Amino acid sequence: MDRPVVRAAVIVLLALAGDVAPAVAADGGHPDIDKMKAEYRRPPARPVENAALVELGRDLFFDPVISASGKTACATCHRPERGWSSNEPRSPGDSGRPTQRKTQTLLGIGHARPPFDWDGRHATLEAQAVSSIGTGSMSMFATPNEVKVDDIVARLRANERYVAKFRQAMPGAPINLDTLVIALAAFERSIEPGQAPFDRWVAGDETAIPEAAKRGFVLFHTEAACSGCHIGWRFTDDAFHDVGTTTTDPGRGRELKGNTKMQFAFKTPTLRSVALRAPYLHNGSAATLRDVVDLYVKGGIDRPSRSPMINPFDLTEDERNDLVAFMQTLTGEGEAK
Ligand code: HEC
Ligand code: HEC
The missing domain is CATH 1.10.760.10 (Cytochrome c-like domain)
Structure with a gap:
């Protein structure tokens, strides 16, 4: 038996003993994965009153x-x-x-x-x-x-x-x-995001999304710190931030003229079904999801309004692609009705 098989067998035995620690679960490869997933579990649809x-x-x-x-x-x-x-x-x-x-x-x-x-x-x-x-x-x-x-x-x-x-x-x-x-x-208000492969994964189906997307989710929530703003099941804090894009549009700063932090700030978009709606950002200046990831890795333009959460950081080619693979699992089914 090679090593992954042995590891899987051990997990099964531990699970049978009712004693499986999250640290040994193969899922996403992070000890806190269950806690992370719980933050993205979707609520029921809003009730329709009329x-x-x-x-x-x-x-x-x-x-x-x-x-x-x-x-x-x-x-x-x-x-x-x-x-x-x-x-x-x-x-x-x-x-x-x-x-x-x-x-x-x-x-x-x-x-x-x-x-x-x-x-x-x-x-x-x-x-x-x-x-x-x-x-x-x-x-x-x-x-x-x-x-x-x-x-x-x-x-x-x-x-x-x-x-x-x-x-x-x-x-x-x-x-x-x-x-x-x-x-x-x-x-x-009745336009609910459709069930996405990501939701099935969060609900417990390990086969619902590829391993690359699981790694991407962990990066999103940890090292890449995307969840600083794209938090919760809709992947947004509903707040306004300057992420350092090349733009002449003052965004929220047009409404709040004296507020330095709100210059070039835009409302954080939900990432639900994001793969369907390229190009990206308020001005459509990013052609692909990969372009958006590259922008964040570079840290965008350093200016007084730029969010303190946006800074250049290191991410390998594979990791960047993992982030994209993760975002591709957010496409909902049955949204076009
Ligand atoms: C400081 C808050 C913040 C952080 C951190 C952040 N984002 Fe964003 N994100 C935003 C805002 C605000 C926009 C819209 C910016 C604009 O249009 O100028 C955005 C736009 C996007 C878009 C385009 C969506 C669309 O509909 O156009 C994607 C994709 C995205 N972010 C992914 C990520 C990823 C991946 C990370 C981590 C590497 C990340 N974000 C980190 C706030 C943030
Ligand atoms: C010609 C294209 C176009 C049409 C037609 C259009 N919209 Fe929009 N919609 C936009 C754009 C562009 C924005 C972003 C506006 C901005 O921030 O300046 C937007 C923004 C919105 C928002 C804000 C979303 C958010 O997350 O804050 C809502 C709600 C909306 N539109 C509803 C409607 C409704 C309802 C209609 C029909 C009465 C409509 N739109 C017609 C292009 C359009």
Whole structure:
């Protein structure tokens, strides 16, 4: 018998004796692996309080009728099969002008802590949607054939199917911008990340992910210190940090002008289904996950705003690839529904 087989046999014997110490488990090769995994165990899905409201919101989210031109839907940029984001660094909005930043994912947003957007400029999902429709990506704002929000509401009031759906979802309430965004936000809160191979591993299935990904997870949580910000089952602290990217965009610093630490700071993205939505970062400046890892290893640009958690460190080729292999296990199943 060669050594790994002997080791496996010993583990089985110890397990049978009810006496297996985590230190001898083959899993990820770290003594605290079970404790680490426990920090990423997912909670149950958020309960749906008003199914009719969520369904109305879903219809509206996929319907270009709520854009000025009638051609752009929320889902034009937040594409379910692309991890509820897109593969463009900047996407053309309804006016044809590109967005200032990369489309954020909406996966798990019902669990996220406000404020929203890369720079946290909206306190609620409802406020975010008001601005998308009124002046943002859904709007032909400032173009010659300017369409007003009232015109969009009028289209919904003239549509029997929507009239019935609004009545069912919010009996007695008028169809207006307020109720429109209440429905959109209710739907957004129902966008749960799908079960990923990583979740099955955390739940105990050792075959669910490759060994490289297990090593990558350990690095993520220890030496590479990614979990300093990408913590918990959604892999985000919902906070704002400057990770040292090359950018002229002040991010959170545009909102908090006098705050040195918030210059070039952006909201930590969830890493759920991250493999589906290259390119990465607020400006789409990293083409691949490997590019992102290399940026962290270099430590990015040293400036007063850069997070104290971001510093150059050493990581071998294999270790960098292990980190990428780990992130590839976060792709959820059945998200594009
Ligand atoms: C043209 C592309 C595009 C369209 C259409 C679009 N979005 Fe977005 N969305 C973005 C971009 C880009 C951002 C990041 C904005 C920023 O930080 O400046 C974003 C951010 C968001 C966020 C914040 C996410 C977070 O984690 O904080 C929410 C919520 C959102 N969009 C919902 C919607 C809804 C609802 C609609 C339809 C009413 C919509 N979006 C239409 C591109 C788009
Ligand atoms: C100081 C907090 C912090 C640490 C530590 C950190 N990140 Fe990030 N991460 C962020 C923020 C903030 C962003 C968005 C930055 C931007 O767009 O400028 C981000 C973006 C990313 C993205 C791009 C996701 C997307 O949707 O565009 C990936 C992938 C990523 N981080 C992986 C990692 C890995 C791997 C590590 C460890 C080597 C790590 N992060 C360490 C805060 C952090």
